Amino acid sequence: MSEITFTIDGVEVRTEKGDTVLEAAQKAGIRIPTLCAHPALEPYGACRLCIVEIEGLRGFPPSCTTPAAAGMVVKTKTPQIVDLRREVLKLLLSGHTSPCLVCLHRVQCEKYRPVSSKAGKTTRCFTCSNRDQCSLRELAVEYNIQDLDLPIIYRNLPLERTDPFMDRDYNVCVLCGRCARICKKIHGSAVISFINRGKNARIGTAFGRDHTEADCKFCGACIDICPTGSLTDRFAKWYGKPDEAPETNCLICPIGCRMRVKLKDGNHIASTMTDFTREARLCAIGRFVVPQLLNGPRRLKTHKIRIADGLINASRPDAVRGAAERLAKKAGDSFALVTHSQTVAEEIYLLKKFTNEVMKSKNFFIAGTDGEKVHLPAGIKTLYMTGDLVDGLAGLETIIIADMLPSAAQQSADVVLAAAGLTEISGSFTNAAGKIEELDAVARPAADIVPDWRLVCEIAGQMDAPGFTFATTRQIKAEMTQKGEAFTPGVMPDPSPLNDTRFLPRWYRGHLMSDIVVSLRALNPPEESAVQETTETTALSPFKVLEKIEVVANTHETTIYAPAIAEKCQPGQFIIAMVNEKSERIPYTIADFDRANGTITLVTLEAGRSSRDLALTARGDSLAHVAGPLGMPVEVKKYGTVVCAGGCYGVGAILPIARAMKEAGNRVICIEEASSHYLLYWQDKLSAVCDELLIVTKDGSAGMKGGIQEVLAMLVARGEKIDQAYVIGCTFMMMLVSNLAKELSIPTQVALNPIMLDGTGMCGACRVSLEGETKFACVDGPFFDGHKINWEELMSRNTSYQGVEIEALPQKGVKLAHTCRCEKNRH
C-alpha cells in the first residue's frame, strides 16, 4: 500500500491510499464527530455529522465516505462547519425524545435521580435505559445544544417487546442504520431493514413480523451497536452502564465461544461479541441466557441444611460441616457423585478424585448435556450431585446437592450448597476444536458462594482427608499434568446453534434453561405447549376494566368498575390495586370517578414490574383486587385563588381536586407540566374545571419552557395572590416546587407516593418525616404540607428496592404462545 500526504486543520497527515478522510483523521488523532459510522461497518454517510470542508470541493462532503487524496486541504472545525453540525444535530434531535437535553433542571435532576427511571416507552433521557451510553446525548453536550428550535416530532410507534430478550422502541431511533448493516454483515442476510420511506421510514421486518418469525438468531449485535436506546437488552437495560468488560469463554456447549462479559458491580449482566464479525458471533444462550442464569431472580444465593423436617438457611462453613458430617462413614461403593460437563476440567478432576480417594467409590458419573438424567446403579445410598442430574432419588439415605438453580430434588436434599459457575469460575476448558483455553473467573458471585471444586476441598478438609488443599485451579492443573490427565475436547454440536435457534443448547446442570429463563420458550418451545389460560369475565364483575388506553406514551388511563369505591371516594384519595393474584399491592391516586356509573379512573405510568402489569391489562380484563378509597381527602373550602399543578401521572390526579375547588367557589388555576408536547393530555378536561390552564414543557415545545416552579414564579410576578397550591407528580418535581413555594410563602399541599404495603397504617413502610414528626402517608396523607417534608429522606427511602425491581422485570410481556397475526397483516 502506498502512502499519501495531505493536511487536516493545518496538520500534515500521512495515511494509506484508499483510506477515507475520516479514517485518516482518526489515525492522526483528529476527532471528527460521527454517529452512523462504526469501525466494524462500511462507510454509509447517513447522519451527516462528520461533514468537513475540503478546498476545491463544492459543499460539505461527509468525511466518512470521501476518500483521502494526496494534497487535499481539509478543515474540520471552521465556525461554519460547527454551526452546520449543530443544525444537523438539532434535526436528529427533533425526531428523537430529547426534552431532558434542554431542560432547565437537568443538573438537579441528575443529582437527585442518578439512574434512569424504568419505563415501557422511552419518552426522554430520564426514562431511557441507554442514558449513560448514548452517543447522541454526548454529542448534544459537546455541541452545547441549549434549545431545540425545530418542531419536536414524536412518532408514537408501538413498543415492540413480544420477542424474547429484547425491547425495541423505534421512537428513539435516528435511522443511522447500524443495526440493519451489522445484521447483514454477520448473518449475510438482514433480519431488519429500512422499510417505508420519507417521514415513515423506520427499521423493521417484512410485514411487521416478530423477530422470532423473521429468522433472527438473537446474537444481539444490533443491540450492542445501536448508538441510542432504541434497541435494548431487556435483562441488562436497567442495570446502567457496565463498569468492566473482561473476556472469558462460554461453558454451556463445547464450541466454547469467546465472549466479552459486561459486569455491573461484579455481576454478569450481558455477554457481547468480542468483535462485530461473523466469526465472533454468539448464540442467544451465550448472549442473553447465561447472564440470566447467573443473575436472574431464581439464582440460588443461600446454602441450606436440613434440620428435623425442613431446610433452613445456613452459612457456608455450617453447610460444609453439615455435608462433611453426613458423608463421614459413608465411604465405599454405596456412595455416588454425579456431575456435569459444562464446567472446567479441574473441577471434574477434583470431584472424581474426591469420589475415588475420600469416598473410596468408583461411582463417578458425568451427565450429558442433553438433559438425560443419570440412573444410579443398585445399592447407592449416598449421593452428591452438582445439579439436577439424577433420576429416581427414592431409596437414597443421604442427598447432598451443590447447584446454582432451584430444583424439585432439593426438597429432599439433606444439604443444598449454593455454587458458582460459568463466568464466575476459572480453569481450563478444552473446546470442541481441541484448543485448551485458560479461563479467568471474571464475574463475582455473591458473598459466601464459591465454585464446586472449592466446596469439595472444604468438605474434604472437614473430613480430614489429605490432598485437597488447593487454593487455585492452577494448582489443580499442575497436579493433573503431573499425573498425565488428558484434557479431552467435547463434541462439536452439529447443526451449530450459532446458525439456527432450533438447535440452541437446552440444558444447564440438568435444568431446562427455558424453565429458568422463561422467554427462551419462544425459541425452544417446550414439549407440552404452555398455552396461557384466558378466562372470560362476566358482564360487570367487580374491578372489571371498562376502558384502557395509552393516553400518551407510557401513560395509561384505566377505567375500572368499582361502584363501592366510586360512591365513597373524595378528591385526593387513592386506592390500592392488585392486578392479579400474585401481584404486588400498589397505591394509585384516583384520577377521576363517576358515581352514577360506578367507575373510577386511574392514570398510571409504567415504571416497574407491577405498573407494567397494570399497563398490560386490556378492556374486559378484571383486576384481582382494588381496595379503597384510602387516605385523607383534601380539605375542600373557599380559599380564594387555588393552584392545582400536576406533572406526568399527576395531571390526572389533579382533575377531581380542581373540580371540587372550582365548585367550592375558588378561582382555580391549573398547571400542566410535561417534558414535551407529546406528553400532554387531558387539557380539555382540565380547562373545563378551571379558570386558567397553563401549560409548561421542559423543552418549550408547548406553553412556557421550564417546570411548574417557573410558572409559579411567573404567576407571583404578575401579581397573582395564591392562597393554596396542590401539587401532584414525581417526588423530585414536588420537591423543586415545594422549595420555591416555601420561599414565595405559598401554602402548598403535595401528594406523596412513598413505598406502601398495606395502606392502613400497620406496616410503616410509607413513613415520612415532617419537621421531625413521623407521619404515615397512607392514613395521615397522601397530602402533606410541602414546606415541612424531609425530601432527602423520602427520596432515599423510595430507592430502597431498586435492585430487586431490576431483577423482577425482565420476563414480563413476552409472547410465548401463538398469537394471530391476521389483523396485523391486513393493509
Next chain:
Amino acid sequence: MTKATDSNDNLADILAQYTCENDSLIPILQAVQQKIGYLPEESIGEISSYLGISQSEIFGVATFYTKFKFARSGDHQMRVCLGTACHVRGGGQIMDEAARALGIEAGGTTPDYKFSLERVACFGSCALAPVIVVDDKVYGRMTPKKVKTILKEFE
C-alpha cells in the same frame, strides 16, 4: 392488466426469466405485481429464496416505492392528480367527487374489487389539468361532473 388471481400462484415461471442477482429484484417485483395485481406475502418468501435476499430487505425495497402494493387492489386503478397545476385548477374537488362516487377514500379499494383510488403528485400532463388517469388512459380538463361519466365507461 390481468384479473387478480389467487395469491398461491406459483411464481416459478416469472422467476425463471431473471438471473439470481440483486439487480433482478425490482423487475421481479414488477412482474409479480403485473401478474397478480399486488405482492402477496408468500411471493416475497419465494423471491427471497430465489435471490437469497432476506424478506425484510425485499419488503424494505417494495415499501420504498408507492407503486408496489401488498393487498389486492381493484381491476381498475383510478389515479387523481393533485400536483401543483392540478391542485390549483381544482384537483381537490375532483378527488372528493371520485371518493364520493366510489364510496372509498384515497388509497382504498371498492368492496367488489372493481376500482382502486389513489392520489398522485404529478403525471406531467399539466397542460390538461386537472387530470385523472384510469389504468393507462388520461382524462384531461376534468370537472366533478365528468367523474361520473368516466365511471360509466367501465360499467
